[in-house]
Amino acid sequence: VASREVKKEPTQVVVRDLKVGAGMVGVMAGPCSVESEEQIITTARAVKAAGATALRGGAFKPRTSPYSFQGMKEAGLKLLAAAREETGLAIVTEVMSTEDVELVAKYTDVLQVGARNMQNYRLLEAVGQTRTPVLLKRGPSATMEEFLLAAEYILNEGNPNVMLCERGIRTFEAHTRFTLPLASVPYLHHKTHLPVVIDPSHGTGHTYLVPDMAVASVAAGCDGLILEVHPDPERAMSDGYQSLNIPQFEETMKRCRAVATAV
Numbered sequence: 001v002a003s004r005e006v007k008k009e010p011t012q013v014v015v016r017d018l019k020v021g022a023g024m025v026g027v028m029a030g031p032c033s034v035e036s037e038e039q040i041i042t043t044a045r046a047v048k049a050a051g052a053t054a055l056r057g058g059a060f061k062p063r064t065s066p067y068s069f070q071g072m073k074e075a076g077l078k079l080l081a082a083a084r085e086e087t088g089l090a091i092v093t094e095v096m097s098t099e100d101v102e103l104v105a106k107y108t109d110v111l112q113v114g115a116r117n118m119q120n121y122r123l124l125e126a127v128g129q130t131r132t133p134v135l136l137k138r139g140p141s142a143t144m145e146e147f148l149l150a151a152e153y154i155l156n157e158g159n160p161n162v163m164l165c166e167r168g169i170r171t172f173e174a175h176t177r178f179t180l181p182l183a184s185v186p187y188l189h190h191k192t193h194l195p196v197v198i199d200p201s202h203g204t205g206h207t208y209l210v211p212d213m214a215v216a217s218v219a220a221g222c223d224g225l226i227l228e229v230h231p232d233p234e235r236a237m238s239d240g241y242q243s244l245n246i247p248q249f250e251e252t253m254k255r256c257r258a259v260a261t262a263v
C-alpha cells in the first residue's frame, strides 16, 4: 500500500498550516518534553516567528531509564493545546500505548509513534484506526523493509496520513548518539509515495551537529524536519544536549530556506 508502484503521486499530509509532501518542507519544532506553561508557550511563539508550522513536544516520554523524567502526561497535552490556541501551530506529540490513543488524539494534530514502538503492531493498528496524521519514527535497529511494513499496518487500517521519520539508527559508531543516514530520503522517495521527515536532533545527539544536518536533509529532498528546540537547553528535562536554542533555530531556518525551494 505504501509502494510507489501502487500510487505514483506523492502523499501530502496537511493539518492546519503544516504541509508535508506538498512541495514545501514542513518544520516541526519544539522541546523534547513539555515542562511548563511558560516553557511551551515561549517556545511555540519563537518557533512560529522563525517559520515553523508545527510545535513538537512530548507529554508521554519513552525514557531509556525509568528514573528519568517520564513526561507531564495529560497535563502536558493540555499545555500543548493551550500553545496551539495561542499560536495556531499544529501539534505533534507522542503516543506510547494503545490505551492512550483516544486521549492523545483528543489534543493533538499529529500522533507520533516513537522509534521504540515502531514494531508495536497493536499500537500501529490503533493509530491506523484514527484519522489523525501519524509521524512514524524508524526503529533504531529496523531495516527499511521493516520500517515500510510498519507503515503498512497503519495504512491498512484506513489511515492514509502517514509520514515516515528517519531519526538515526544504531551502528558501531559512537561519535554520534545514532547514525543518521540521509540516503533514506531518496531511497524512500524511490520506494514509496509517503512523505519523508528527518530528525537531525535524535539523529546526531549533539546540538553542534544539528544545523548542518538539517540543511543537508533539505538538500537531500526531505519533505519535513523535526527539530528539538528549547529556550534554555542546559536546563531541559530531556535531550538538552541535542536541542537548539532559539537563536540557533532561527539561524538554521535561514540556512534551510537558502537551499529549499520553499520552507
Ligand code: PEP
Pocket: 032, 058, 062, 113, 114, 115, 116, 137, 167, 202
Ligand atoms: C522524541 O521525539 O523525543 C523521541 C523520543 O524520539 P525517538 O522515538 O526517535 O527516540
Ligand code: MN
Pocket: 032, 033, 202, 228, 238, 239
Ligand atoms: Mn527527544
